[in-house]
Amino acid sequence: ENIGVSMALFDDNFLTVLRNGMTDYAGTLEGVDVQVEDAGNDVGKQLDQVKNFIASGVDAIVVNPVDTSATQAISDAAAAAGVPLVYVNREPVNVDSLPDNQAFVASNEKDSGTLETLEVCRLLKEAGKTEANILVIMGELSNQAAVVRTQDIHDVIATPDCAFMKIVDQQTSNWNRDQAANLMTNWLSSGVAFDAVIANNDESAIGAIQSMKAAGIDMASVVVGGVDATQDALAAMAAGDLDVTVFQDAAGQGQGALDAALKLARGEAVEQKVYIPFQLVTPANMADFMAKN
Amino acid sequence: MTATVTATAGRPARPPEMNVFLGLLGIALVFEVLGWIFIGQSFVFNLQRLQIIILQVSIVGIIAVGVTQVIITGGIDLSSGSVVGATAMIAMSFAQVSDNARAVYPALTDLPVIVPIAVALLCGLLAGAANGALIAYTKIPPFIATLGMMVAARGISKWYTKGQPVSFPTDSYAAIGAGLNPVLLFIVIAVLFHLALNYTLYGKHTYAIGSNAEAARISGIKVERHLVMVYAIAGMLAGTAALILSSKNLTAQAGMGVMYELDAIAMAVIGGVSLAGGRGSILGTALGMLIFGVIISGFTFLRIDAYYQEMIKGVIIVVAVVADVARQKRRARMV
């Protein structure tokens, strides 16, 4: 079978793991040919890629949506051509109206930022804070994950339990370690007092950590949270710098999506909605995740 | 005794568009042959594929039509991709259905489709006119003026809904970019601008400014006003592209249109439009656009690993222009 895969973007660490999980798994299967395309974070391009797959006569398509609200057009195109379709990683907006030969294997992005912020909230309480200043480092402002994760932070802080936390500033690092490092140094130079840094991804958290360490700040006195549980992040956690991150089974999602696509292509029944939960990673359980991402 | 007349009027040289066309055929042929060898099917003789080849580039193609005129005046427009993003967000927010819980303007839903269309054209026009006015009246390089607009417009699209995508358009809005409409719209626009550039005052002055702006000014062409018009039209075409793109995808996103400006410029230059200004045609740009379409579809067709696609695309852009330059030089030299 030929399976066409359209990834939201290639130069994203998490999605890279997912993608490699899929291709590695395909390598173990007999007669399965996976063709992966890079949508470059462009919804228009993604739709065109799906149509190109259809024109080339693939047996099934896997889409990692650039934007979960753009999935209607993709579903329509695949349905019109009768090609099975599986969404992976991000829950499509039309999840409740998917045709029979479409499915999704995804996580709910709302969970990631919520888990992260709740844990930071818990750690701050544990440290006996009654008032805590938070710095937020956002991902790329045009990116959905960044928007949702940032909203999660605000939502958690809005709950009475964590209302003692106060966001003093929130800026963007564009997912980028270098920009996050510069951002943190700028904050430090402004003398902003803070108790925790909540970043939309691990790279940004690591950038902030590097700057804080360069400025001689004791990392035990600051709570830092990220999302992704990348190798670098786990190393930072092992060093005691990073306090919280959130793991998502990227490789597992990739495998699951490919399996679903193959089954649909063969006309077998599949579960239409498969939720893969996010998991909180702390120094306590980090050993379990070391080999995963 | 009479002098011999050896200097005869040159027969009209082969138009540069011919070269681009041959290039297009060549590339398609390569895919066709490789297709039979590796995939066992035809690349070209597949109606669905021919449609997607044009469909997937016609939106950027509309931008490229605007960019072509801009380049002919000797300018450049780096802002078109970002203008697409910002315009799509704004226009789409006036095209949402009422049963959408998260409408940007809950009070302004289910509007007639003319409203978002007017908004899109106006947004594009304003952005383009701002580019043009800056370039014409402050004399800053087009590269910088449109770079500033690029950064600012992307900022606007991120700020407009704080990064939230805008979705759930009305049916009439969704119809704009449905099916092969983008292709039809592209063809109409391309033909109109082909005529405008070749048979009207507008076109003559566009070429004159690109050829020698000082001469154009001294000759009485209102260079500043004309430049504003050219950039404004380019902006409006970017607005049109935003309209079609968001309608086709049923959503508008802050990140829409990233890099479209470079693709549009590349299409024009591959089609023989000179970055020095004064030379080029819509026909050439349309051919350049098709080359892009063929390459993108060809890659998927041959199942070329995505990792290699960008490398190969970079090489093809360069090779296409190299070939065109070389052919023109040879023609000038020998014939």
Place this chain on the structure above:
Amino acid sequence: MTATVTATAGRPARPPEMNVFLGLLGIALVFEVLGWIFIGQSFVFNLQRLQIIILQVSIVGIIAVGVTQVIITGGIDLSSGSVVGATAMIAMSFAQVSDNARAVYPALTDLPVIVPIAVALLCGLLAGAANGALIAYTKIPPFIATLGMMVAARGISKWYTKGQPVSFPTDSYAAIGAGLNPVLLFIVIAVLFHLALNYTLYGKHTYAIGSNAEAARISGIKVERHLVMVYAIAGMLAGTAALILSSKNLTAQAGMGVMYELDAIAMAVIGGVSLAGGRGSILGTALGMLIFGVIISGFTFLRIDAYYQEMIKGVIIVVAVVADVARQKRRARMV
């Protein structure tokens, strides 16, 4: 009867860099005043801030030094950001420690630091030389040649490890970009190239080519060879930037350096380097770079909402160049 001599030698006009410097002071002053009003502290008189102002732009500044020469020859380099990405990936993969389970080349870990340094410089040099050779020998526009390289190099960086980040460098590699080293390296490079452009054959020929390439060729300058050299050096500086960037961040990723090329070009142009070629200086570019640094730090300092920052940045780029152009015009017209 003797004729009156009214045409006297002009006193040396105020160098354009002076304008840029005044612009820099002006912007810093605005932040200083706003700082006292809104934040209640000084913007400028803060050692840590002065350091970060320079530190955060010095890596792009190194690229901008290379781009400045390229622009002086009348060219442009859109590939530098992508070259940074690709070079960082490749160089870093030769700088990994052995106790890293996922090293790219498990057999090639703990290498002496000279190896990744040499690799980075070589990669940058090759990419730049390829740009230069294309431009010089096939005569395609620099915009297109470097656009092709931009796309291709980004493809390489994504392909190299299939998108996996490359981390865990050796201590000696990590030391390259630690602390204020990026600033020191920038200063050394800027001074070297300032001298080269002003006092050597290299500089003279660079300006001559940008001013009139045909004249330069007829006068016996080996234009092609020189262009290859200029672009190769620019590539090498991008390689140097990749080295420092990946070392500073202890990681290399496929997305590194995105948009750096535009920032570098903007720095040069804000610093008075003419996109038409023939005019500009490293000093101007350095000042343009500082303007960028001040703006970035100023935004964070004033806690301006991230959503507005890009819009304001776009406006500032344009205003800076508009002001510079206006001042130069006024000077030429009146004095």
Place this chain on the structure above:
Amino acid sequence: MSDIILETRGLTKRYGGVHALEDANFTLRRGEHIAVVGDNGAGKSTFVRQITAVEQRTAGEVFFDGQAVNFAGPLEARESGIETVFQNLALADDLDVPSNLYLGREIIKFNLGPFSILDRKAMRVATQKALDTTAVRIPNLSNPIRNMSGGQRQCVAIARAAAFASKLIIMDEPTAALGVQETGQVENIIRGLKARGVPLILISHNLRQVFDLVDRIVVFRRGRIVASLRREETDGNDIVSYITGVKGGEGARA
């Protein structure tokens, strides 16, 4: 109606510290042909650039057709009736000959504002006629100007000015690049303008030509007008001594 078509008072232009033109007082009567001569860098082209508003003057006044004028740019100058052949020929290199001749005043078949349809055939025919008056031989009118010889380009520029002549024509070294035959033709064009009563300012280094054609000769030297002499009251040697500074004092009223 005054007898004077153009007058400048105290016209001055400085570039940085370079005093290219100082306190030029100049008068041109209706129908009069005046030559402006002077060494290289004497300020002749600068003088023309101020009158035609290609540059903005540093000081002084310009009166045209009885009124003080302050043109914002060359377009305004042209619209009020001043046609100019500039020293650095203002031609659009990528356009063909008819397009250049009619640049900015194209013949229109159908008026649609900026999108008016051009009458290309009419322009082509009229161009051929205009060129015939200059006797220049241009094998293919549709070739872009880029490919023409220096003289051919010059003839296109002159044909353009002559074809649209109205109140005043200024020519900055129009025959510098021309051959014997074309020079003769241009001189004939100038004589035709004289007969039609169109006033002319001719900048030229060719004293033979100057004495053949004009009524009065104005000499520039180092940015100043040092002499203004009727053709009859002077001769070549006299003019040369003014040009070279052997004669000529603080400046003269032209």
Place this chain on the structure above:
Amino acid sequence: MSDIILETRGLTKRYGGVHALEDANFTLRRGEHIAVVGDNGAGKSTFVRQITAVEQRTAGEVFFDGQAVNFAGPLEARESGIETVFQNLALADDLDVPSNLYLGREIIKFNLGPFSILDRKAMRVATQKALDTTAVRIPNLSNPIRNMSGGQRQCVAIARAAAFASKLIIMDEPTAALGVQETGQVENIIRGLKARGVPLILISHNLRQVFDLVDRIVVFRRGRIVASLRREETDGNDIVSYITGVKGGEGARA
């Protein structure tokens, strides 16, 4: 050693359908000064561009200094000893006068390959000297060439060629933009070259100048050489009849 420094046989250049130069047979002896005259578009500049390899010829052979040559470009031509003043002055507008004069052969203080240190003072002094020979007045040598008058630019180009004169100098309408005084000076430079025995090809529309300066006059017409006459055996009217086509047949050996 042959007496002939430059010879062309059947030199031909076509641009598309335009036969700009047809079958030109031309000979220049050592020390000889030849003028090339002809109407605009007659092919004079084209002839020069072929010899100096600015363009590649369509057909024909060029012999220089006794050898068949096939220069790859103007640089090679110059390196083998041909200095040229092109019609469209090859100057770098943004550079100052000394930089232009020494473009491509800068004086060096300290050799470091491409990064050799320039001796700016020496070039400045030498430039002033070279310019003195042309009598042009340039107020400020450090001004970029962009701001110079047409004549000043021309003088810089001529000074450059004269200063580095070696085996052959070609000047394409060198005095077209020049004033009376500067024209005189350039003519003096040319006489100086004659005295030094440097051969010269002078393209000019100024017949007075041509008869004053050269040994032989070659007439181009419509891409062909139609006459080649020693100065003594002809006069102005004769030349004009060749230029205009009244005289002259299928072509002549120059």
